[in-house]
Amino acid sequence: MRTTTRLSGPTLAIALAGLALSGAALLSGCAAPGGGARGTDPSGVVIPSEETEARKRARVRLELASRYFDQGQTNVALEEVKLALATDPGFAEAFNLRALVYMRLNDLALAEDSFRQAQRLSPRDPGTAHNYGWFLCQQRRYDQAAVQFAVALESLTYTDKAKTWLAQGMCQQQAGQVAEAERSLMHSYELDPANPITGYNLTQSLFKRGDLQRAQFYIRRINNSEYANAESLWLGIKVERSLGNRQAAEQLATQLRNRFAQSREYMALERQAFDE
Secondary structure (H helix, E strand, O other): OOOOOOOOHHHOOOOOOOOOOOOOOOOOOOOOOOOOOOEEOOOOOEEHHHOOHHHHHHHHHHHHHHHHHHOOOHHHHHHHHHHHHHHOOOOHHHHHHHHHHHHHOOOHHHHHHHHHHHHHHOOOOHHHHHHHHHHHHHOOOHHHHHHHHHHHHHOOOOOOHHHHHHHHHHHHHHOOOHHHHHHHHHHHHHHOOOOHHHHHHHHHHHHHOOOHHHHHHHHHHHHOOOOOOHHHHHHHHHHHHHOOOHHHHHHHHHHHHHHOOOOHHHHHHHOOOOOO
16 A cells, blocks of 8 residues: 655654653554545555546645655645645645644644545545544543544554554543553554553553553563663663562662653652652
8 A cells, every 4th residue: 555645753743752652642654545536446555547647746745745744844844735735625645644734733623624624535544543533532532532543443454553552542541441541552562562652651551550560571671672761761660669679670770860860750769759
């Protein structure tokens, strides 16, 4: 399946550069194929040659917009998206990216309108459903978010299901749905065990319900990798302390002190605020 407007980097908004493991806006890494004049064969594979000339021109604009978006040039990205839609008003992928742009600009009404336009043009598009689901989750509209995540996960051709299971799990955590969150995060982990954000959130769920041995397994994998950061080290300290592993906790505390002495996690360590 062709995904030329592949929105990586900041579009993922998982802060991989700083690795904010608890995450904030977990958006899809893929603006999946939309509707309009684009053709597909019976298996659902996109046939680019069947695109209209207008769609091809709009796609070039959209690819440029996605690059600007990834580079943090949000207003420039918005202008390019507008040009893409002026060229092809039926381009669902462009509405999906426009929604992400408006989310970043904190214009929530226009973001939601853009998601709805994208879904009007391509009702079962999994990339849009994922992004819209996370948008709804941030508005605490958890039931509506669950519907969108289900649309994405039901797609037979969707290749980013690990990301959607993760987003759904984090949303369920916010909603206080502990058991459901753990199941979703485990699905994500099974599909993408190398993702430290999944491992971190899964550890949090396990730690909160007292499954300390399993929590230790997942957080140690992160802290023994290049993805260790202040958040993961602090969670590791709390897990090891709860298990009575004083030496392991002290080793993690030393790393936190040496590497992240200005972090709020280190400040919490200094206060011995293990239950905050």
